[in-house]
Amino acid sequence: MRSDLDGRWTEDRDGDGAVTARRHRLPVWLRAPFEGRALREFVYVLLSLPLSITGFVFAVTMLALGAGLLITFIGIPVLALALTGLRGFGSLERVRARSLLGVDVKDPHPLQPRDSGPLAWMGAVLKSGVSWRHAVYALIHMPWAIFSFAVAVVFWTYGWAMLTYPLWFWVFPAYAGQDGIQLYGDGTHHIYLDNPFEIGLTSLTGLLVTLVTPWIVRALTTVDRGLVLGLLGPSRLVSRVVELESDRGVVVDTAAADLRRIERDLHDGAQARLVALAMDLGLAKEKLLEDPQAAARMVDEAHGEVKVALQELRDLARGIHPAVLTDRGLDAALSALAARCTVPVDVEVDLPSRPAAAIEGIAYFTVSELLQNISKHSGAARASVDVWRVEDRLLLQVSDDGRGGADVTAGSGLAGLAERLDAVDGILVVESPVGGPTLVTAELPWRG
Incomplete structure (x- = not known):
């Protein structure tokens, strides 16, 4: 789903990939307390308290026991069991983060002991950085979970309690023996929220607190997202x-x-x-x-x-590997390439120096394949090739005014070209609506 700046428009994508726009009558800041996302994030914060306490107690108990027993051999299997248990706890946290926070966190790479047997398994667990990151998560998440729980519960309960105060203020005179919520009281003076103005002001304050609460909870869960991605995901x-x-x-x-x-x-x-x-x-x-x-x-x-x-x-x-590329660089090589194309091609190369030979060759063959596609499939009348440098990246664009419809995901030559560029940390972006025009942008590391 994608929304505009004021949250009134959203785009929903159905199962077939079709995008439909839907207009909301209320802006997002008014809808937030009633949306499913706010409820899921609040449930996540509520569940974090018992789960984090459980994980913290397990981590401290088992790690301390294992460390204390390291003087004997028993400490090693105890530590291995502790880290294995914490990895299981991390799996639960990843599932919870995916379902309630929508965090796209992948499972870490599994253990790969070099040999079979319990000793190899214990060695793999103890040497794994993933295992120790799970232990760190269990230790540091509990204080944050306690803080998040307290803040979220206070704002939610006080916000809704004040917002609905006009509906239940009668409980005080009927059953509590006082006129309303007491703001101040001593032996001689008492201040109650009991007249219509004060009741309405209390409800208005509750409305403001209720509206701001989802954003506060969202800010709290942003930290949780960072912890899950940084400590429970795969190592970079x-x-x-x-x-x-x-x-x-x-x-x-x-x-x-x-x-x-x-x-x-x-x-x-x-x-x-x-x-x-x-x-x-x-x-x-x-x-x-x-x-x-x-x-x-x-x-x-x-x-x-x-x-x-x-x-x-x-x-x-x-x-x-064309000799003109080796001798004279991309400008001359691409010009020669364009001259052999069946479609008139305008070439503009603006490079202060030459990139690495390997990158230069990949750029040349990328343009070559794109021009071949234009000649064979586009039905274009004209095409253009632009090459320039931005910081430490080499960028090239090939465009044509043909029929369009090119798709990287269709298993065509563009897919293989994207794989080649990805092999050297490059990127291929294709913009080709049906009816044209087509614009293909490739980005490569400079490495000059």
């Missing part, structure tokens, strides 16, 4: 290692596919042509004495085949 370092391993796999697969393409092009193209050329020259050699004119014609045809084979080899070499 481990996630980065997994991401790099995945990217490395993409790079290896891409390199293997490129090698297979080069092998196929050589086998089906230049190699086959050179084999035929060798056979023609052999025949010409045999006819050289008995039919010189026929031999001359065959040599002339072979000369033409040599030119074609050389052009195929040049095209193949250009597909591996």
Whole structure:
């Protein structure tokens, strides 16, 4: 769901991905006390108190017992059991955060003991940074949960009690023997909220407190979100290692596919042509004495085949890494690329220096594939390529005025291109509504 600045408009996405706009009669600050999100956050704060106390007591008891028994071997399994229990407690907290706070927190990576057996398992638990982060969470979350519980309960109860005071103030004269809520009293003076003006003012104050309470609770749960994401989620370092391993796999697969393409092009193209050329020259050699004119014609045809084979080899070499890119950089290489495109292309390159050779090559082949897509699928009349640098990032945009409809998620060549860019911490963004125009933006690290 997405809302505008004053909260009157929201966009809801149904199961088929269709977006419908819905207008609310009340702004968000008036609706907040009655929305499901406010109730879920309040329930989260209420549940945090007993759960955090339970986790704190378990953590302190088991960790202290394990640390005290480290003088003997018994302390090691006790600490391992304590950390395992805290990991289970963390799993419960992640589920609670997902369901009540809407926190998109992933489960940490599971333990991977090097060997089988209890000793390997205990070693993996004790060496795991995730286990100790769960212990830290259990220790520091309890004081915050107590504070959040007290603040949230006070604001909710006092706000609604004052807001509904006109409905139940009669309880005091009927059953408590006083005119209303007592604000002040001593031996001689008493101040009660008992006249219509004071009752109305109390209700108005309660309304203000009730309206501000969801935002106070939301601010409190923001801290909880940070704690869950920072301490109970996967380690950033481990996630980065997994991401790099995945990217490395993409790079290896891409390199293997490129090698297979080069092998196929050589086998089906230049190699086959050179084999035929060798056979023609052999025949010409045999006819050289008995039919010189026929031999001359065959040599002339072979000369033409040599030119074609050389052009195929040049095209193949250009597909591996064009010489103009190495010698003169992106500006000249992209201009040469645009000149071969079937659609008129305007090229503008504004770079103070040259990026790393690998990044330069990726940028070149990204533009090359995008221009090929424009030639084959877009039906465009014109296209443009813009390349520039922003701080430590290389940005390039390829646009066309074609029919649009390009989609990265459709499993097309754009998906493979996005994977290649992601392998070097790059980003590919495609804006291509049906009917056009299409704008593809790629962002790469500079690494010059």
